[in-house]
Amino acid sequence: MNRYLPQSLPSWILLVLIAGLLTSQVATLSIVARDRAENTEILEFFRLNERAHTLAKVFSAVPGAQRKQLVTAFSNSANTMSLSAEPVVKSAIAADDSLAELEDVLVAQLQEFGVTDARIGRVLAQVPTGQLANTNAPDDPDAGLIERQLSDIAEDLSQSDGLAASIRFNDGQWLNFVTPITPPHPIFSGQSLPLFGGVAAAVIGMSIWATRRLTAPYRALERAVKRIGEDVKAPPLPVIGSSEYKSAARAVNTMQAQLRAYVADREQLAAALAHDLRTPLTRIRLRLELLRNAPVRQQIAHDLNDIEGIARSVIDFASYEIVDETPEKIDFWSLVDAIADNYSQVSFETSVSRAFVCSGRPMALRRCVTNLIDNAVTYGSKAHLDLAQRDGDIVLTIRDEGPGIPAEKLDEVFQPFRRVETSRNRQTGGFGLGLTIARNIARRSGGDITLANDPAGGLRAELRIPRAA
Structure with missing residues (x-):
């Protein structure tokens, strides 16, 4: 599992930023979709309530024989209406609490117009075959933007679900009508998707740029520390950038200075010891010449050569770092x-x-x-x-x-x-x-x-x- 996870600080920062962006976007869109659905439902209830109040007020002032003429005048493809002895909404009990409460509100508000009962139900859109092609007028190249938008809305309403209402007057007649529900537009559409994608790409691009800019000093710090490991006399780090980087750079520079001083002391010590050995070795070699043909002379001379070779080797080892x-x-x-x-x-x-x-x-x-x-x-x-x-x-x-x-x-x-x-x-x-x-x-x-x-x-x-x- 770990091999699929980022292995560097910039990658982790980008992962956290992008994950946070996606989470916030999904949460925001979910909240917006839920609130819009709730607000749309309340608005549809308000429209039905206002329409029922208007129709009840009009129909209550007209004799029963003339109501059919009003039904014919008020009906259209999007808002159907009828008068009957039986309600179109058969169920006397609403499908959910919201509709049941709306029924009570209608009965209470319309009592003054002779309404004694109200029933509300949800209906699904039923578009007969061939109606879709004739819902709107043929496209007119000269039609303006508003005209085309009104035509599109009319087509959507004619094909949408609706709220069916049946209200009974005190003479026993039922007035049945359907109020279409405005179809909700999707959050992502052909117009909004490029905008969402552009904003997300801009945020991700800015995040990548900011992350690279933020972590650039640390990459330089990593390279500098590696360089110090190879060469303790490398130039110190520049103390620029964020306060955290400045603190790290100062600490590395202090460490490098102490390490350089430590190495220099040891190099000087090794070189000094090896150099100081030459004086007693020279003195021993001079005294060795006095032995002439003594049996141990050859052995001592051989040992002196070894000691001098070691001293030269140590001086070489120490001096190659000292010489700059x-x-x-x-x-x-x-x-x-x-x-x-x-x-x-x-x-x-x-x-x-x-x-x-x-x-x-x-x-x-x-x-x-x-x-x-x-x-x-x-x-x-x-x-x-x-x-x-x-x-x-x-x-x-x-x-x-x-x-x-x-x-x-x-x-x-x-x-x-x-x-x-x-x-x-x-x-x-x-x-x-x-x-x-x-x-x-x-x-x-x-x-x-x-x-x-x-x-x-x-x-x-x-x-x-x-x-x-």
Whole structure:
């Protein structure tokens, strides 16, 4: 069920707005339809009451022999009328309470005109075959708007249901007449439906526009937080927009400043410790020269070389973040080609265009590519480089001829001081920082590095860098 629900804040806001709009529209139209039906019924009762009062007043002043002439004069296709000894409305009990109350009202009001009883019933429209075609006069192209509307109303009344009334005079005659009920027009019609649809479309369009405008700062906030995760030195968020967004932006900027200070302190500490180690190491190396041919001299010298290598590696790891280069456009093909020329074990061939331009820090990207090639040459003897373009990114593929890496350790090797080679030999195992530095540089440039075992053998490293616009 959850997969059919919106997964984002703008979608939820739009869903709530549209659902609320539809609910309010349905409720409003239901209330209007109910009120209109009630008002129409009261109005029809009023019309029947007024007509009965007029007819009773007229017929009570005319002798019984002349009433038939009045019936003939007053009758028409929409308002039928008759005189009889028996009522047309046979039931002495009204079909509902409203009609029963109206009967009592008629008897009470018409007593002064000699009316002793009244019966009211509902009748359904009965239009004989062929009458529909002759109800109105033929269409007249010269007829005006009012004339056509009157003709339409007359046709509707002739085909509508009605209220039949039978009132008895004190001489025993029943006056029967039918008052047509005005047919209710549908709420949705050919004229009103476009209006309703246009209003609904306008409200939905305004809701979408307002929602996108309202949530735009939060989308920018999301992108900025992701950028901070990739580069803690990214520019701070602009504090503009709604008060809620301003508060969130200030909190993120404060967090970024604290995180930047925290990282800088650790980087400076690591660099300072590694740098300060050089003084005692130099002093030990000078004193080691005094041992001349002592048996332990070779072992101590070897250990000193390891310590100095570790110190240099830590300084490199810390200093690549401390050095702040200005990003610029770089000819990536030329950069890779220049680095590959320094290795006899590297082959770099590409059949595609050399127009590979990216934006980044030149020294950092050179270091990133160098670390990847060093890793391939160290563990795989030879490295084969290929440059291509995919989905707007520049992709550098480096394949070596080594044994590869177990699948469960492909991501682990990017952690600092993690080496697949478990020996303590720094010549074969390295210090475990090259891939860490390379991936951090790639991500700061908006790209990434992935490792995979090549089906043909060896390890395949893939560096993706966004191509400059």
